[in-house]
Each structure stands twice: as C-alpha cells, then as structure tokens.
Amino acid sequence: MPTISRQGTDFIYQQVTRFISGQISSGVLQPGDRLPSLRRLSDRLSISVPTVRQAYVELERQGRVESRPQSGFYVRARARNALMKPAPCRDCKPAPVRCRSLIDRVYEGIHRPGVLPFGIANPSMAKPAxxxxxxxxxxxxxxxxxxxxxxxxxxxxxxxxxxxxxxxxxxxxxxxxxxxxxxxxxxxxxxxxxxxxxxxxxxxxxxxxxxxxxxxxxxxxxxxxxxxxxxxxxxxxxxxxxxxxxxxxxxxxxxxxxxxxxxxxxxxxxxxxxxxxxxxxxxxxxxxxxxxxxxxxxxxxxxxxxxxxxxxxxxxxxxxxxxxxxxxxxxxxxxxxxxxxxxxxxxxxxxxxxxxxxxxxxxxxxxxxxDRHIRALRPVLEQNAERMTGLIGRHFPGETKVSRPKGGSVLWLELPRKVDGGHLFGQALDENISICPGMLYSPSRRYRNFIRLSFGHPWSDRIEAGLETLGQLVSGH
Ligand SMILES: Cc1ncc(COP(=O)(O)O)c(C=O)c1O
Incomplete structure (x- = not known):
C-alpha cells in the first residue's frame, strides 16, 4: 500500500488515482478485475470513502475502469483499439449464400478432441449450469x-x-x-x-x-x-x-x-x-x-x-x-x-x-x-470479455481492432488488411486452436481479414497461452 502524503502539492485522490493506475499498468490489476471496495481501500489508506470514490471516478473518466451498478468498479481493457464503424455496404445486392464448405471445416475443427474452442459461441459454458x-x-x-x-x-x-x-x-x-x-x-x-x-x-x-x-x-x-x-x-x-x-x-x-x-x-x-x-x-x-x-x-x-x-x-x-x-x-x-x-x-x-x-x-x-444462474453468468462473461480484450491488446499487432460487446460471448476482430482469416483458421487449427473466420458472417465474404473469438469458457492459463499463440500467428502474416 502506498503512503499517502498530506504535505505535497498533490491532492490525496490524485495519489490514489496514480496508485491504482500503476497497479493496472504493472498487471497486478487485470482487465475485468474488481477494484478494492471503497470502504476497504479507505480503511487501508486511512482516508475517507468520498476521497477513494473521487479517485475511482477520475479513473472512470480516464477510461481505465468502469462502475457497475450494485457491484463496484472494474478494470477496463484499453479501448484505444475499439471497433466503432460499420463496414460500408453501399453496393450491397441480394446474393446467394455459399458458405457451407467453410462451415463444414469450422465445425470439424470445433469438435476436435482437446482443441481450444475459441470458434464456438457457447456462453453457458463460462459457468456451467x-x-x-x-x-x-x-x-x-x-x-x-x-x-x-x-x-x-x-x-x-x-x-x-x-x-x-x-x-x-x-x-x-x-x-x-x-x-x-x-x-x-x-x-x-x-x-x-x-x-x-x-x-x-x-x-x-x-x-x-x-x-x-x-x-x-x-x-x-x-x-x-x-x-x-x-x-x-x-x-x-x-x-x-x-x-x-x-x-x-x-x-x-x-x-x-x-x-x-x-x-x-x-x-x-x-x-x-x-x-x-x-x-x-x-x-x-x-x-x-x-x-x-x-x-x-x-x-x-x-x-x-x-x-x-x-x-x-x-x-x-x-x-x-x-x-x-x-x-x-x-x-x-x-x-x-x-x-x-x-x-x-x-x-x-x-x-x-x-x-x-x-x-x-x-x-x-x-x-x-x-434467474440465479443468469445473474451469476453475466458478470463472468463480462470479466472474460475484458480479459480477452486486454490480452489481444497485448499480443496482437497494433492495428487490430476489437468489438466492445454489450453481452453474449464473442469478440469480433478486424485484423491488419494483409491477414487472411481463412488461412489463419488453418494455421490456428494446426496449433489446436479453433477460431471462426470472418468470411462466414457475410454472403459477400467481405470480412476476409476478420475473425470471431469466443470467451464463453471458464478462464484458464491455456486460454491466455492460446491468445498469445494466435497473436504470434497474426503477426507472422
Ligand atoms: C444468433 C444465433 N441465433 C440462433 C442460434 C441457434 O441456437 P440454438 O443452439 O438454440 O439452435 C445461434 C447459435 O449459435 C445464434 O448464435
């Protein structure tokens, strides 16, 4: 715990803000983690609850944490790479769909024994009922x-x-x-x-x-x-x-x-x-x-x-x-x-x-x-989404853009233009990782350099290692 100085020029809330920021930057606090409660931190630092709250609100303003009603403050993954714009679709015409052969390959990959299942959207598995x-x-x-x-x-x-x-x-x-x-x-x-x-x-x-x-x-x-x-x-x-x-x-x-x-x-x-x-x-x-x-x-x-x-x-x-x-x-x-x-x-x-x-x-x-199950499942999924977004920020090339889902169990990634999601799918499967190539999500196959990754699984070291491997494969394109 830091020692709070009451003499310097910095306000106390600024010192708390800096302390928590440092903990996030060094990785002690990770995306999706809950910050200590206002009361606990105020006791530990011998400062008032409103001062801790002021620090947390400042961190929220900086986009480093978010408050969740009746729950507390949580570390956010860095939003600098958020996917914001819709894919332009000016020339869209009705088109026949031809995705079956690629879907066959993706399903075959998902059900391989021992595969890391980033390719399947199965939210309930994050907290099985x-x-x-x-x-x-x-x-x-x-x-x-x-x-x-x-x-x-x-x-x-x-x-x-x-x-x-x-x-x-x-x-x-x-x-x-x-x-x-x-x-x-x-x-x-x-x-x-x-x-x-x-x-x-x-x-x-x-x-x-x-x-x-x-x-x-x-x-x-x-x-x-x-x-x-x-x-x-x-x-x-x-x-x-x-x-x-x-x-x-x-x-x-x-x-x-x-x-x-x-x-x-x-x-x-x-x-x-x-x-x-x-x-x-x-x-x-x-x-x-x-x-x-x-x-x-x-x-x-x-x-x-x-x-x-x-x-x-x-x-x-x-x-x-x-x-x-x-x-x-x-x-x-x-x-x-x-x-x-x-x-x-x-x-x-x-x-x-x-x-x-x-x-x-x-x-x-x-x-x-x-109802009890759903109430318990939602925060687990949200935490997984933050963690996965954070790790993508760390391991994937800087141009990668990531969706900020409002719920569910998948992230949608726009990779650098030169990456072919279909090719990446084959490479990832060789490493025992399943993913969904973006081309599956449009009849015009416009999402060649996109992939979908699922975070609907109990979090594990294997998931973290898998994301690092995937990041290396993307960087190698
Ligand atoms: C958007 C959407 N609709 C429908 C389904 C089909 O759901 P079910 O497994 O209940 O058939 C899925 C399953 O992935 C889905 O993602």
Missing part, C-alpha cells in the same frame, strides 16, 4: 416416471410454454402460453419462421455481419441474402434499411437486434420500435432472433420487438442454448400471425421435442434457479 439442471432432472424423473420418456405434444409441454409466457409477462408484454411453440433449439425456430414467410428465390435482409447459421439456412432454402449495415456500437442502421427497402423487394428481415452475433451490438429500444413500425408500414415481416437477449452484461433485458408489433408481423425466436444447455436443444418460436402455418410445419418436420428436457427446464425456471 450442469449441477442445477441434473438435480432438476432427477426431481422430474422421480415424479414423472414413465411419462418422462413419452412423446411431448407437438407444440411443446404446456408447463414450459406457460413458464416462457410468464417470463414475457415480467417484461411487460402479454403472450398467451398457446402462442409459444417449442422447437429443437433456436435453429429450428429460425427455419420454421423462414419457411413460414418466404420461399426459394426470395430476398432476406440480414445484418452485416450476421450469424453464420442463419446464412447457412438461407443457403439451404435457396433464398438470397441482402446485407444491411450494422454498427458495432449501436446495431442495425435504420437509414440503410430504409434505402434497401426502396431499392429491393425484401420479403422478410431476419435480425438479432437485441444482441447481434458476432458484433455483440445492441440496437437501442427506440430504434427497434421504429424498426417494427417501418417494416409493418411496408408489410414486411420481421424474424427477431432473440437467443442472446438474457445475456446483456448490464442486466437489462430488451423488450422483444414483438411487443411493438401492431399487425402481428413479428416472429420471435428464443432458446435455452445460450443461457443454460445447448445440448438440450430446446428453443421456441412466437409465430405472430403465422401460427397456423408454423404449427403444421413443426409437426411435419420434427413431430415434437424431447420431453424430459422440457420438463427439466420447466422445473429449473419455476424454482428460480434459472
């Missing part, structure tokens, strides 16, 4: 006996549909349990929604960059994708969407505006409201991919865009994959005015979803464990 879910499943099996191995109703287990409807009520909107259709993960919900509103050859507007699974789906349904500029900070750019609507015959929009993958951007609620009004004025349906909405770091839960809908043209996709258990394969769809068509498609395509998983999730939600 397995123990709580296993306990819930045991309780369910003891109660349900034979019933738990039977078929679930095609639309889903009524008790789970009611739990999901109840969560929407807590957000301030009315959803009837009968409207909720349980699906095999968010991916099936996306496919049902797309099949219900569009057909082969139709133009689907997507954010750019956008989740590769949505592009692969568009590819397999023979539809065309049209990229809409999306800002790493503010999300979807409505001005770009307006001009795209004027120029192209858009059949449907598929946006993850509550939290985009891979940018981690969150479109503000006012813009999302405007978005729904704009689309409904043109009778264009919106498929809202909301699988990450519960994972905003600041704990705010955006209202689903469907709450703003007046014509029933919004279809909302949800999932438990990102929050608790990707292997359970349980998601849902609120189909809006396309209910009939979606129900028929669901029954024809997959009959129903696993009953035991649905009953377990019902139990997990009803007992309050889901």
């Amino acid at each position: 397995a123990k709580g879910l296993n306990r819930a499943m045991k309780r369910v099996m003891a109660r349900a006996e034979e019933r738990s191995i039977g078929y679930a109703p095609s639309d889903g287990e009524p008790s789970l549909r009611r739990q999901i409807a109840y969560r929407y009520l807590e957000l301030g909107g009315a959803v009837e349990p009968e409207e909720v259709i349980i699906t095999n993960g968010g991916q099936e919900a996306l496919s049902l929604a797309l099949m219900a509103v569009a057909r082969e050859g139709d133009v689907i507007a997507v954010e750019t960059p956008t989740y590769h699974g949505a592009l692969e789906l568009i590819e397999s349904l023979g539809m065309l994708a049209l990229e809409i500029e999306t800002c790493p900070e503010e999300g979807l750019m409505l001005s770009s969407l307006r001009s795209a609507i004027d120029r192209h015959d858009i059949k449907v929009c598929l946006f993850a505006s509550a939290l985009n993958n891979p940018l981690g951007s969150a479109t503000p609620d006012e813009h999302r409201q405007e978005l729904v009004a704009l689309l409904e004025a043109h009778d264009i349906p919106l498929i809202e991919d909301d699988v990450y909405g519960d994972l905003r770091f600041d704990g705010t839960r955006p209202s689903p865009a469907r709450f703003y809908s007046e014509k029933g043209l919004v279809l909302t996709v949800g999932s438990f994959s990102k929050t608790v258990a990707p292997g359970y394969r349980v998601g849902w769809l609120l189909p809006g005015r396309y209910e009939e068509r979606v129900r028929t498609l669901k029954r024809a395509l997959s009959c129903s979803c696993g009953l035991l998983q649905q009953m377990t999730l019902t139990e997990y939600l009803a007992s309050g464990e889901y």
Whole structure:
C-alpha cells in the first residue's frame, strides 16, 4: 500500500488515482478485475470513502475502469483499439449464400478432441449450469416416471410454454402460453419462421455481419441474402434499411437486434420500435432472433420487438442454448400471425421435442434457479470479455481492432488488411486452436481479414497461452 502524503502539492485522490493506475499498468490489476471496495481501500489508506470514490471516478473518466451498478468498479481493457464503424455496404445486392464448405471445416475443427474452442459461441459454458439442471432432472424423473420418456405434444409441454409466457409477462408484454411453440433449439425456430414467410428465390435482409447459421439456412432454402449495415456500437442502421427497402423487394428481415452475433451490438429500444413500425408500414415481416437477449452484461433485458408489433408481423425466436444447455436443444418460436402455418410445419418436420428436457427446464425456471444462474453468468462473461480484450491488446499487432460487446460471448476482430482469416483458421487449427473466420458472417465474404473469438469458457492459463499463440500467428502474416 502506498503512503499517502498530506504535505505535497498533490491532492490525496490524485495519489490514489496514480496508485491504482500503476497497479493496472504493472498487471497486478487485470482487465475485468474488481477494484478494492471503497470502504476497504479507505480503511487501508486511512482516508475517507468520498476521497477513494473521487479517485475511482477520475479513473472512470480516464477510461481505465468502469462502475457497475450494485457491484463496484472494474478494470477496463484499453479501448484505444475499439471497433466503432460499420463496414460500408453501399453496393450491397441480394446474393446467394455459399458458405457451407467453410462451415463444414469450422465445425470439424470445433469438435476436435482437446482443441481450444475459441470458434464456438457457447456462453453457458463460462459457468456451467450442469449441477442445477441434473438435480432438476432427477426431481422430474422421480415424479414423472414413465411419462418422462413419452412423446411431448407437438407444440411443446404446456408447463414450459406457460413458464416462457410468464417470463414475457415480467417484461411487460402479454403472450398467451398457446402462442409459444417449442422447437429443437433456436435453429429450428429460425427455419420454421423462414419457411413460414418466404420461399426459394426470395430476398432476406440480414445484418452485416450476421450469424453464420442463419446464412447457412438461407443457403439451404435457396433464398438470397441482402446485407444491411450494422454498427458495432449501436446495431442495425435504420437509414440503410430504409434505402434497401426502396431499392429491393425484401420479403422478410431476419435480425438479432437485441444482441447481434458476432458484433455483440445492441440496437437501442427506440430504434427497434421504429424498426417494427417501418417494416409493418411496408408489410414486411420481421424474424427477431432473440437467443442472446438474457445475456446483456448490464442486466437489462430488451423488450422483444414483438411487443411493438401492431399487425402481428413479428416472429420471435428464443432458446435455452445460450443461457443454460445447448445440448438440450430446446428453443421456441412466437409465430405472430403465422401460427397456423408454423404449427403444421413443426409437426411435419420434427413431430415434437424431447420431453424430459422440457420438463427439466420447466422445473429449473419455476424454482428460480434459472434467474440465479443468469445473474451469476453475466458478470463472468463480462470479466472474460475484458480479459480477452486486454490480452489481444497485448499480443496482437497494433492495428487490430476489437468489438466492445454489450453481452453474449464473442469478440469480433478486424485484423491488419494483409491477414487472411481463412488461412489463419488453418494455421490456428494446426496449433489446436479453433477460431471462426470472418468470411462466414457475410454472403459477400467481405470480412476476409476478420475473425470471431469466443470467451464463453471458464478462464484458464491455456486460454491466455492460446491468445498469445494466435497473436504470434497474426503477426507472422
Ligand atoms: C444468433 C444465433 N441465433 C440462433 C442460434 C441457434 O441456437 P440454438 O443452439 O438454440 O439452435 C445461434 C447459435 O449459435 C445464434 O448464435
């Protein structure tokens, strides 16, 4: 601890500011670490709490720390390399998607035994919910006996549909349990929604960059994708969407505006409201991919865009994959005015979803464990994001730019122009590290020198070493 001088020209708060800055610069305090509480530091240094607070506020002003409500002050990764601007998209035209062969290689890499999985977005693994879910499943099996191995109703287990409807009520909107259709993960919900509103050859507007699974789906349904500029900070750019609507015959929009993958951007609620009004004025349906909405770091839960809908043209996709258990394969769809068509498609395509998983999730939600788990998971993800950003700042070339996600589990990196993400992917895999090349996130393959890295894992020395290796590979290009 420093000795505080009361004689010199420096104010006491400035001495504290310098001390904490020094601890950050020397690496004793790392990005994502919590600063000592105001009271503890004031006791240790024999100074007042308001003086320590003044120092922390000054550090916040300098961008070195950030305050989090009801939690404290945390060290921030250096923001000098923040990715701020959207990739310009002036000449975007509807285009067929051709990403399948690259996705095959990426998935093959992700599932290699022992690989460092920066390539898979699996936030729940940063703080696995397995123990709580296993306990819930045991309780369910003891109660349900034979019933738990039977078929679930095609639309889903009524008790789970009611739990999901109840969560929407807590957000301030009315959803009837009968409207909720349980699906095999968010991916099936996306496919049902797309099949219900569009057909082969139709133009689907997507954010750019956008989740590769949505592009692969568009590819397999023979539809065309049209990229809409999306800002790493503010999300979807409505001005770009307006001009795209004027120029192209858009059949449907598929946006993850509550939290985009891979940018981690969150479109503000006012813009999302405007978005729904704009689309409904043109009778264009919106498929809202909301699988990450519960994972905003600041704990705010955006209202689903469907709450703003007046014509029933919004279809909302949800999932438990990102929050608790990707292997359970349980998601849902609120189909809006396309209910009939979606129900028929669901029954024809997959009959129903696993009953035991649905009953377990019902139990997990009803007992309050889901909410406790999410409250514990968010800060872990946020800390991992800061740590990873900090290490990228240390090991990657200076021109590297990094997103500052508002939630979720991935960072989006713009590497120096000469780096080819596809080539880097192969080199990294030789070192037993999986990454996602940026080209997967756009039908026009515009993100050649970008990659996506996941921080949804329990932090470890191996992750730190992996980032150093990756930085060396990038520098070698
Ligand atoms: C944006 C987005 N939507 C949907 C999905 C599909 O989720 P699920 O695993 O529930 O099928 C993912 C999974 O990565 C995703 O990132």
